[in-house]
Amino acid sequence: MFSAKTYQNRRSTLQKNVSQGLILLLGNIENPINFADNPYPFRQDSSFIYYFGIKLPKLAAVIDIDKNKTIVFGDELSVDEIVWMGIQETIKAKAEKSGVSSTKPFSQLQSYVEKANNEGRKIHFLPPYQSVNKILLSELLDTKIENLQPSVELIKAVVSQRERKEEQEVVQIENAVNIANKMHLLAMANAKIGMKEYELVSMIQKLAADQESRFSYQPIVTVDGQILHNHYYGNELKSGDMVLNDSGVENPMRYASDLTRTFPVDKTFTMRQKSIYSIVHQAFKETQSMLKPGVEFKEVHRKAALITAQGLIDMGLMKGAAEEAVKHNAHTLFFQTGLGHQMGLDVHDMEDLGEEYVGYTPENPKDTKTFGWKSLRLGKPLEKDFVITVEPGIYFIPQLIDMWQAENRLKDFINYDKVNEFRDFGGVRIEDDILITEDSYRVLGDGLISTAEEIENFRAEHLSQ
Amino acid sequence: MFSAKTYQNRRSTLQKNVSQGLILLLGNIENPINFADNPYPFRQDSSFIYYFGIKLPKLAAVIDIDKNKTIVFGDELSVDEIVWMGIQETIKAKAEKSGVSSTKPFSQLQSYVEKANNEGRKIHFLPPYQSVNKILLSELLDTKIENLQPSVELIKAVVSQRERKEEQEVVQIENAVNIANKMHLLAMANAKIGMKEYELVSMIQKLAADQESRFSYQPIVTVDGQILHNHYYGNELKSGDMVLNDSGVENPMRYASDLTRTFPVDKTFTMRQKSIYSIVHQAFKETQSMLKPGVEFKEVHRKAALITAQGLIDMGLMKGAAEEAVKHNAHTLFFQTGLGHQMGLDVHDMEDLGEEYVGYTPENPKDTKTFGWKSLRLGKPLEKDFVITVEPGIYFIPQLIDMWQAENRLKDFINYDKVNEFRDFGGVRIEDDILITEDSYRVLGDGLISTAEEIENFRAEHLSQ
Numbered sequence: 036m037f038s039a040k041t042y043q044n045r046r047s048t049l050q051k052n053v054s055q056g057l058i059l060l061l062g063n064i065e066n067p068i069n070f071a072d073n074p075y076p077f078r079q080d081s082s083f084i085y086y087f088g089i090k091l092p093k094l095a096a097v098i099d100i101d102k103n104k105t106i107v108f109g110d111e112l113s114v115d116e117i118v119w120m121g122i123q124e125t126i127k128a129k130a131e132k133s134g135v136s137s138t139k140p141f142s143q144l145q146s147y148v149e150k151a152n153n154e155g156r157k158i159h160f161l162p163p164y165q166s167v168n169k170i171l172l173s174e175l176l177d178t179k180i181e182n183l184q185p186s187v188e189l190i191k192a193v194v195s196q197r198e199r200k201e202e203q204e205v206v207q208i209e210n211a212v213n214i215a216n217k218m219h220l221l222a223m224a225n226a227k228i229g230m231k232e233y234e235l236v237s238m239i240q241k242l243a244a245d246q247e248s249r250f251s252y253q254p255i256v257t258v259d260g261q262i263l264h265n266h267y268y269g270n271e272l273k274s275g276d277m278v279l280n281d282s283g284v285e286n287p288m289r290y291a292s293d294l295t296r297t298f299p300v301d302k303t304f305t306m307r308q309k310s311i312y313s314i315v316h317q318a319f320k321e322t323q324s325m326l327k328p329g330v331e332f333k334e335v336h337r338k339a340a341l342i343t344a345q346g347l348i349d350m351g352l353m354k355g356a357a358e359e360a361v362k363h364n365a366h367t368l369f370f371q372t373g374l375g376h377q378m379g380l381d382v383h384d385m386e387d388l389g390e391e392y393v394g395y396t397p398e399n400p401k402d403t404k405t406f407g408w409k410s411l412r413l414g415k416p417l418e419k420d421f422v423i424t425v426e427p428g429i430y431f432i433p434q435l436i437d438m439w440q441a442e443n444r445l446k447d448f449i450n451y452d453k454v455n456e457f458r459d460f461g462g463v464r465i466e467d468d469i470l471i472t473e474d475s476y477r478v479l480g481d482g483l484i485s486t487a488e489e490i491e492n493f494r495a496e497h498l499s500q
Numbered sequence: 501m502f503s504a505k506t507y508q509n510r511r512s513t514l515q516k517n518v519s520q521g522l523i524l525l526l527g528n529i530e531n532p533i534n535f536a537d538n539p540y541p542f543r544q545d546s547s548f549i550y551y552f553g554i555k556l557p558k559l560a561a562v563i564d565i566d567k568n569k570t571i572v573f574g575d576e577l578s579v580d581e582i583v584w585m586g587i588q589e590t591i592k593a594k595a596e597k598s599g600v601s602s603t604k605p606f607s608q609l610q611s612y613v614e615k616a617n618n619e620g621r622k623i624h625f626l627p628p629y630q631s632v633n634k635i636l637l638s639e640l641l642d643t644k645i646e647n648l649q650p651s652v653e654l655i656k657a658v659v660s661q662r663e664r665k666e667e668q669e670v671v672q673i674e675n676a677v678n679i680a681n682k683m684h685l686l687a688m689a690n691a692k693i694g695m696k697e698y699e700l701v702s703m704i705q706k707l708a709a710d711q712e713s714r715f716s717y718q719p720i721v722t723v724d725g726q727i728l729h730n731h732y733y734g735n736e737l738k739s740g741d742m743v744l745n746d747s748g749v750e751n752p753m754r755y756a757s758d759l760t761r762t763f764p765v766d767k768t769f770t771m772r773q774k775s776i777y778s779i780v781h782q783a784f785k786e787t788q789s790m791l792k793p794g795v796e797f798k799e800v801h802r803k804a805a806l807i808t809a810q811g812l813i814d815m816g817l818m819k820g821a822a823e824e825a826v827k828h829n830a831h832t833l834f835f836q837t838g839l840g841h842q843m844g845l846d847v848h849d850m851e852d853l854g855e856e857y858v859g860y861t862p863e864n865p866k867d868t869k870t871f872g873w874k875s876l877r878l879g880k881p882l883e884k885d886f887v888i889t890v891e892p893g894i895y896f897i898p899q900l901i902d903m904w905q906a907e908n909r910l911k912d913f914i915n916y917d918k919v920n921e922f923r924d925f926g927g928v929r930i931e932d933d934i935l936i937t938e939d940s941y942r943v944l945g946d947g948l949i950s951t952a953e954e955i956e957n958f959r960a961e962h963l964s965q
Binding site for chain 2 (some may be wrong): 261
């Protein structure tokens with residue numbers, strides 16, 4: 036945990052930013068895998084962690100704005116439970132470390148909320164993402180699940196705090212990035228022809244676990260980098276393949292990292308792999324150089340699209356003028372994803388609170404219609420202390436190529452004959468985690484090799500051992 | 501998957517054992533960790549796996565007894581989804597491999613169930629354990645969650661099938677046991693003074709993942725073996741400690757193993773560790789020799805209690821006659837847990853369906869009041885082809901000792917002065933997975949060392965390297 040002062044300050048800012056009523060923050064509850072006594076590893080809700088720092092299941096907190104008091108609701112272990120679970124620090128003691136002096140049994144939450152509800156006071160809550168908390172909220176508020184109305188005022192207040200990272204948070208994120216850096220080097224050093232993808236996964240998982248960390252998301256570790264949502268690890272690594280490794284951790288303080296590198300199974304990239312890789316790397320570097328407060332991330336994404344289009348035009352896969360091609364979204368045949376997202380306590384930070392607040396603003400709403408653009412999670416102007424990812428990529432998706440070609444879509448910009456020569460190419464992505472500073476940016480962590488040359492040198496060195 | 505014939509036979513038996521109406525089997529749905537796009541690794545419901553073998557999320561199946569037809573409900577990937585997820589085998593193709601020829605979109609489930617409901621037909625369903633399926637059932641049946649009534653007839657029919665393991669299932673369980681055997685030897689070979697518990701966890705997790713397997717439950721790997729529900733791995737291994745390693749896997753076919761070994765951090769057990777260990781090992785061996793069809797597992801548990809009591813009497817920790825001591829439950833100061841449980845597709849097999857059907861019978865109901873006995877998950881007579889665990893243990897729980905001593909509980913059987921000399925002892929458990937055969941039993945897997953001497957020899961050999 037951070038200091039009590041940290042949590043007190045965060046809560047007092049929150050309280051100032053929400054006009055009246057009471058703020059109800061639910062912690063998470065254990066989720067059974069196949070029966071009640073076999074739950075998934077517990078993970079506390081990120082906003083609850085942010086304001087209270089306590090990682091126990093089945094807690095809730097009320098910040099009563101009208102009465103200016105804060106209560107943590109939760110059940111201390113019974114004597115029976117102490118016999119089974121050992122002596123543990125009490126909720127009361129943990130709450131005190133978070134600067135909260137008042138704790139009550141969980142069962143009293145219902146009456147507290149009911150009373151406020153009956154008094155017609157506004158009860159602010161965040162959008163529930165776990166079904167068990169949807170059911171709980173529905174009971175607490177005596178409202179059908181489908182009628183639960185999260186508080187936009189609260190969402191905006193939470194987002195405005197959590198998206199500006201404190202220095203101590205940046206230190207933690209950097210720690211998570213450095214663990215991930217080591218995971219990426221480990222995979223890059225050990226990948227060999229004939230291995231299975233899951234062997235790379237188990238290797239990097241061990242490295243994370245040895246640092247008391249765990250994956251911040253199910254990693255993508257695949258020779259099929261063009262399959263964008265891919266949690267299959269059963270393929271064998273073959274000569275000529277590239278491995279796309281998109282993996283990061285949550286460190287013990289629960290801050291996330293999210294990194295991607297793509298490297299050849301052989302010692303070197305093939306010529307055409309290197310050509311595509313170089314375009315992605317150029318986008319990776321040149322978009323970063325734009326980053327600073329005030330810049331709309333939508334425009335950074337557009338820059339990545341332009342570089343991608345220009346590179347593919349130079350290779351003969353696209354044609355026409357890059358500007359025009361991007362205007363018509365021709366680049367989205369190859370670059371279907373968004374360039375990045377916020378990152379912090381969540382790998383897609385605060386995605387549970389809604390992209391319309393985290394990634395966009397009312398003045399800068401998301402384009403939810405256009406292929407490619409609708410996958411961009413972050414579009415709004417950057418601000419100092421934001422932490423974001425930058426992750427350009429080029430992907431050859433045979434099904435998408437076939438769909439477009441069947442209707443000869445954007446034929447003035449796409450050279451389908453040439454594209455079809457690449458239909459078995461796979462995909463390339465490069466991703467770093469970046470802090471927006473006063474007037475520029477800083478790549479977090481101690482640095483991880485990214486150029487084709489650096490990667491080939493590293494591979495050559497390790498494969499010859 | 502097993503053969504289509506396997507699933508067809510299982511379903512046709514089920515259909516015969518449920519009188520009328522329709523059987524609604526829900527598959528699992530992905531559970532978000534912190535937002536919808538970041539789910540826990542998907543795990544299909546075990547009963548769904550048993551009758552259909554299909555591991556995709558968001559499926560449901562109806563076995564319509566009255567109309568003698570079986571339908572799998574689920575949504576095939578849209579073109580958009582294929583672009584993001586790659587081409588995958590369709591639900592239709594998977595259903596055919598399971599011997600089901602009829603598949604329909606998930607949205608049609610609602611009207612199918614509604615129609616049957618309106619016709620007054622009985623809709624049988626199993627107890628939902630995941631909140632998302634509670635919500636779904638509540639919608640499908642237009643009933644409040646708290647009023648959902650699982651079908652006892654269906655539960656009994658499912659239990660009677662799943663608890664008798666087919667030969668091909670035993671092969672799979674044995675595979676899972678053998679992976680776990682290797683995990684236990686790995687931990688035993690590598691544990692060293694100064695290591696953290698989580699380093700052992702990461703090591704065995706890697707071994708499992710390298711076999712495309714994962715933990716079947718959050719393992720207990722601890723120097724605090726007396727903390728029975730313990731998922732903390734932050735302690736350092738110190739000279740004089742014992743490591744209790746309770747871990748098993750789910751193999752690629754989704755069958756579980758569940759093994760425990762306890763070993764010294766030094767090369768050898770201390771004298772008093774060896775004394776306690778030998779009692780547990782005697783209980784481990786002698787209870788197994790009782791196992792055969794017809795024997796009530798409650799009596800096997802009682803035998804373990806007797807051996808434990810006699811051993812502790814011989815050591816001077818208990819006193820009086822063992823029979824009397826066990827009659828008064830004096831052994832539960834040291835042996836608080838149950839001797840075992842069923843195991844199969846779930847590590848506690850079918851625990852979601854209810855202990856009153858899986859572990860007990862109406863004629864042999866569970867003792868839910870008495871400390872110790874209320875933790876025994878299995879009490880009923882064993883039958884051929886059951887797979888069970890046998891896991892005696894002795895645990896010194898300081899809080900429990902203090903509770904009992906404060907009221908001088910069962911002072912004729914407990915020598916509190918002597919017991920208090922052991923209050924920092926920790927705990928010992930030894931556990932194997934066992935098949936009940938025609939007239940005896942068989943320990944599953946290729947065998948794992950268990951005597952104090954075997955373990956000391958193994959430790960000595962590996963620590964000297």
